[in-house]
Amino acid sequence: MNTTNFSQISVCGLPRSLLAVALMLTAGWAQAVDWSGVPATDVPLFYPGQASWEWVMTEKDHSGAPKFRSGKNCKACHDGEQGDIGNTIVSGEKLVPAPVVGRPGGISLHVQTARDAERLYFRLRWKAGSGAPALDADTAARVTVMIDDGTVKEAARAGCWGSCHDDSIGMASASADGRTTKYLSASRSKLTRQGGGDNIKPAADLAALKSSGAFLEYWQARVNPGQPAKAASGYILDKRHETAGTAVVADASFEGGEWTVVLSRPLAAAGEGSKSIVAGKTYNIGFAVHDDHADHRHHHVSFEYTLALDGSGSDFVARAK
Amino acid sequence: MARIFEHWREAFRKSRVAFLGLLLIGLLLGAIALAGTAVVVESTSTLEFCTSCHEMEAFVFQEYKETHHYQNRTGVRAECADCHVPKPPLAKMARKIRATFTEVPGHFLGRIDTREKFEAHRLTMAERVWAEMKANDSRECRNCHDREAMLMDKQRPRSRNQHESAIASGETCIDCHKGIAHKKPTLPEDEASEEEETDFSL
Numbered sequence: 001m002n003t004t005n006f007s008q009i010s011v012c013g014l015p016r017s018l019l020a021v022a023l024m025l026t027a028g029w030a031q032a033v034d035w036s037g038v039p040a041t042d043v044p045l046f047y048p049g050q051a052s053w054e055w056v057m058t059e060k061d062h063s064g065a066p067k068f069r070s071g072k073n074c075k076a077c078h079d080g081e082q083g084d085i086g087n088t089i090v091s092g093e094k095l096v097p098a099p100v101v102g103r104p105g106g107i108s109l110h111v112q113t114a115r116d117a118e119r120l121y122f123r124l125r126w127k128a129g130s131g132a133p134a135l136d137a138d139t140a141a142r143v144t145v146m147i148d149d150g151t152v153k154e155a156a157r158a159g160c161w162g163s164c165h166d167d168s169i170g171m172a173s174a175s176a177d178g179r180t181t182k183y184l185s186a187s188r189s190k191l192t193r194q195g196g197g198d199n200i201k202p203a204a205d206l207a208a209l210k211s212s213g214a215f216l217e218y219w220q221a222r223v224n225p226g227q228p229a230k231a232a233s234g235y236i237l238d239k240r241h242e243t244a245g246t247a248v249v250a251d252a253s254f255e256g257g258e259w260t261v262v263l264s265r266p267l268a269a270a271g272e273g274s275k276s277i278v279a280g281k282t283y284n285i286g287f288a289v290h291d292d293h294a295d296h297r298h299h300h301v302s303f304e305y306t307l308a309l310d311g312s313g314s315d316f317v318a319r320a321k
Numbered sequence: 322m323a324r325i326f327e328h329w330r331e332a333f334r335k336s337r338v339a340f341l342g343l344l345l346i347g348l349l350l351g352a353i354a355l356a357g358t359a360v361v362v363e364s365t366s367t368l369e370f371c372t373s374c375h376e377m378e379a380f381v382f383q384e385y386k387e388t389h390h391y392q393n394r395t396g397v398r399a400e401c402a403d404c405h406v407p408k409p410p411l412a413k414m415a416r417k418i419r420a421t422f423t424e425v426p427g428h429f430l431g432r433i434d435t436r437e438k439f440e441a442h443r444l445t446m447a448e449r450v451w452a453e454m455k456a457n458d459s460r461e462c463r464n465c466h467d468r469e470a471m472l473m474d475k476q477r478p479r480s481r482n483q484h485e486s487a488i489a490s491g492e493t494c495i496d497c498h499k500g501i502a503h504k505k506p507t508l509p510e511d512e513a514s515e516e517e518e519t520d521f522s523l
Contacts (some may be wrong), residue, residue, distance in 0.1 A: 079478050185521060
């Protein structure tokens with residue numbers, strides 16, 4: 001399954017043999033799970049354009065805003081509509097400054113999740129697209145899972161949308177040279193229809209939010225055909241903080257035009273900005289794929305889903321394998 | 322009462338032909354009046370008649386033509402009377418009589434005969450119709466859209482959820498399905514929502 005060509009690997013200074021052993025160990029972890037017995041869900045992802053949190057919450061932009069504010073989550077109305085939504089957006093009809101060239105309205109992400117004694121695994125597969133203008137020349141694709149442990153209010157209702165604001169890079173209210181990344185509303189002292197801007201709360205408030213678990217954790221695999229996957233992780237609070245020395249391991253292969261990526265991490269929280277994954281708790285998760293050299297907002301995203309290690313009430317249950 | 326019968330019996334005895342002739346003529350006139358009423362009621366309920374008034378043809382008809390009730394995949398058309406003229410006979414007659422004293426004078430007085438006047442009255446007219454439909458549990462909608470005949474599992478998830486919760490909460494069709502055949506006027510509460518949103522927290 002792992003099509004890495006070892007003879008092409010060279011990582012500054014590290015002997016290839018050591019790297020080969022490390023990679024075999026990680027591959028071993030990935031292959032510790034027998035995925036053939038794990039139930040799969042095809043999660044419909046769609047291109048979201050410039051649909052920000054502020055857009056979702058504004059009735060004259062999004063007629064479902066009152067229903068959303070009153071307690072309905074996105075899927076309550078929009079489940080099954082992901083394809084139509086994505087196609088409407090890429091056609092240029094709304095939420096984008098111009099029709100989108102070369103990117104489909106939707107991508108189907110085949111998702112499996114499992115655990116063993118120590119780690120949580122996600123196995124993610126999708127058909128790669130082509131023909132879009134390359135926005136990130138260095139990375140053919142990325143796949144991301146975002147995780148909340150129930151603390152971030154927006155996550156249960158709208159998945160990752162709590163982190164997407166109107167003034168982030170490439171969004172409708174971003175300044176021309178703005179580099180604002182994802183952030184949570186709770187990190188801002190004031191939000192307007194244009195986002196939270198620079199109204200960042202004092203460091204002490206942010207620290208309190210962080211220690212209470214009010215942040216979103218993300219795991220990401222950055223992949224190129226024929227190369228080992230690069231794993232990344234971090235957390236989102238006042239901005240996206242990428243963790244140096246991630247505990248997430250990524251394994252990827254590209255066959256027949258289809259990516260297969262396994263992301264895994266120890267269940268126990270691995271340092272700051274990560275969450276302990278325990279039994280008996282429901283987590284809120286969302287998925288995103290930056291396909292065909294996409295970057296920033298040009299990903300295809302999912303609505304909100306739930307994850308647990310046991311029970312039967314969640315969309316995804318990572319059972320021991 | 323007895324005296325009237327006496328008079329009739331006398332008239333009958335005086336001339337059977339005249340009496341029966343008069344009766345027959347009376348019956349004939351009655352039949353013509355009845356049939357005539359039915360013909361007039363039906364012919365004043367056609368799309369052609371309704372749109373013979375300029376204000377209907379130029380404003381509401383053009384909006385209706387863009388909607389599914391005018392043209393759709395299955396070719397089932399709901400015309401003016403299907404939604405605006407009740408089917409039960411008494412209700413139908415009541416509506417027709419009312420039209421004689423509202424729509425007809427309104428037309429001749431030119432109450433909504435320009436775009437500006439029409440738009441100024443749009444909300445009032447819409448609210449009147451919505452109130453009537455709500456009061457009769459969307460009777461005219463249910464002429465065609467029978468809840469018993471709805472296969473919920475063939476509807477999209479969003480429609481199914483909305484219909485199930487509407488049935489549970491006792492709502493009627495017109496509560497949600499406003500502006501489906503004519504342009505929906507901006508309601509005062511919608512205008513309020515067009516002001517700048519200020520609270521983005523859940």
